Amino acid sequence: MSDARYIVLAAGGTGGHMMPAEAVADVLSRDGYDVLLVTDPRGDAIKNALVDVNRYVLDTSSHMGGGLMGKVRSVLSIIKNTFQVRGQFKKRTPAVVVGFGGYPSMPAVLAARSKGVPYVLHEQNAVLGRVNRFMAEGARVVALSLEHSERVPAAAYTEVTGNPVRRQISKLSNIAYSVPFGFGDVRLLVIGGSQGARILSDVVPAALASLPMPVRSRVEVTHQARPEDVERVREAYAKAGIKHTVEAYFDDVGAILLRSHLVICRSGASTVAELSAMGRPAIMVPLAIAADDHQTANAGVIERAGGGWVMPEAKFTAEALAKKLTDLLADPSTLSNASEAMRGVACLNAADRLAAIVKSIASKEGETR
Template identity: 80%
Template sequence: MNTAPYIVLAAGGTGGHMMPAEAVSDVLNRHGYDVLLVTDARGDAIRNAMVDANRYVLKTSSHMGGGLGGKVRSVVSIIRSTLQVRGQFKRRRPSVVVGFGGYPSLPAVLAARSQGVPYVLHEQNAVLGRVNRLMAEGAKVVALSLENSQRVPKAAYTEVTGNPVRHLISKLSNIAYSVPFGFGDIRLLVIGGSQGARILSDVVPAALAALSDDLRSRVEITHQARAEDVERVQKAYAAASIKHTVQSYFDDVGALLLRCQLVICRSGASTVAELSAMGRPAIMVPLAIAADDHQSANAGVIERAGGGWVMKEKDFKADALAEKLQLLLTDPSMLRDASDAMREVACLDAAERLASIVESIAVEEGAR
């Protein structure tokens, strides 16, 4: 029988929820805790997060969309999943449940609340998500990634921990940024989150093709695109004689970030956290349909700190991006200053901070 203290982490849906869960899991495992991941099918399918973790996979619908029928099905699936998790907790009661937001975390948090198990919530974004808002007032702690996070219920008890980044990223964080001086390669990285981003595939190749000949000849781009867009993006770069690597998935984003000098990306929370940890300046294109416009809030924090530049979707056109790139790539001091500013935003011990909160609650629970 396993007698190690038992912690449940509830996360899923996207890498933005799974990556911080993995970071905290690593710390808890090192400290002798037994960790179970409760996730959904999408979280279970993410190939580079918590691959060795014990897991309990739910069939919970990941959103409340699809009209009235879709909402009813989502509610029914959440109720069913909550009952399943309650059964799991009756077989082995966790000391603490940690929810990382999103609908896949809701059944575990609901089960914890209904059975008197203490729970902690972690919010990755600058705006508290819907599930975390719903469950915040009953949480022992709502751990925030950013000061002055928006839409936090007044009755919630909060602590600012930062957004945990994977151990690999934190290990690489002290490696110096390489400014693209002289006539060497200019290494760009395009990432659109775990699902890619069509708008980046539509705009970036055309923008690079419009650069001056001397800059275009130096560009070397690594581009994550949706699987259905890979071939056309490859052809666009080849037609402009731009050195390129285009794939739908990259196993080691940390190594790509280490090598690159400018990132063009969405502004999901984990992307922003990893960029800041490694000091990589970025042109950020927030997802316009993101819930509560949280990606714009995330990007705004970085832009105000001087770590990057925000281009709204409606303004993200090939000519505008080409103009921005022409400016940045001909004045490397702007990139160097943005790299320094990015590092100022980083919170490299976020995983340890959050794990410490969880462990202190587990100790209290064990003493009862």
């Protein structure tokens, strides 16, 4: 018999899956539900997410590999992990399983389906991911972040909830954007998602170094770089005389976003959701190899709304970025208007909306068992 107050969340791999899971876990825990996270070693390594939630870590982070043998290994890994999760469910059966995409969703959702446990899927991106596409038709609800999401199976039942953002972000969302007028500092945040982005470390320092001195002297940059790139990025900024803070990881991205005028970033779903929640305009460089090119789709939503500008990797050069920055900083009202447009995209109650769906299903399951 399932436990009506016990919910399993399955997420992993990147912050894009873990952060919305954390936001929903916060709401469920606040309302008295017991939450278990199913994740993989990569998700478990993101130590600033779901720190107070019990977790079950799968013993592999495999996904569909290349070639016949890679696919065989992936299928065997999924089967093995599905049986492992089923073993956990025998000890205590959840009322609902919520899959947030990524590899750990599949074994958890397959285990739920095999035991007759209802499941909900959440899609963060503008294009439904492979795991969610595969499992969508059996889901009680496929919760979408965006109304016109692509590649949604026709038979799936969907509701638009938005993409949940962490509490530390949502509580700062009502603080006004500060326009960089006059000769004051222009504060830039460069961030490549939970995995970092080498292209940002290659291009941004060179672009800033090429700016005219009157502009360059105003720039203050906070840059998240991969660990192996930190020292060279620091040296590049120092050589150009640019005020900088460069780290592999920042504990409080919310506070940094709060004081930033412009963000240069990837366009993963959580990044886009947090930027829109806080109304921070962005130059977005979609990851070219992202599955189904979903980062370009995410960035396109923001650009069409007027909240930012897309620069594909192939066109993201130091010269092109320097020109874009020069144009933006010449007219602060452009950034101010983009900030307002960003806020228009935000869905600040997404975590509550998704949690309400989960709680309703759990309640009905409790009544029928």
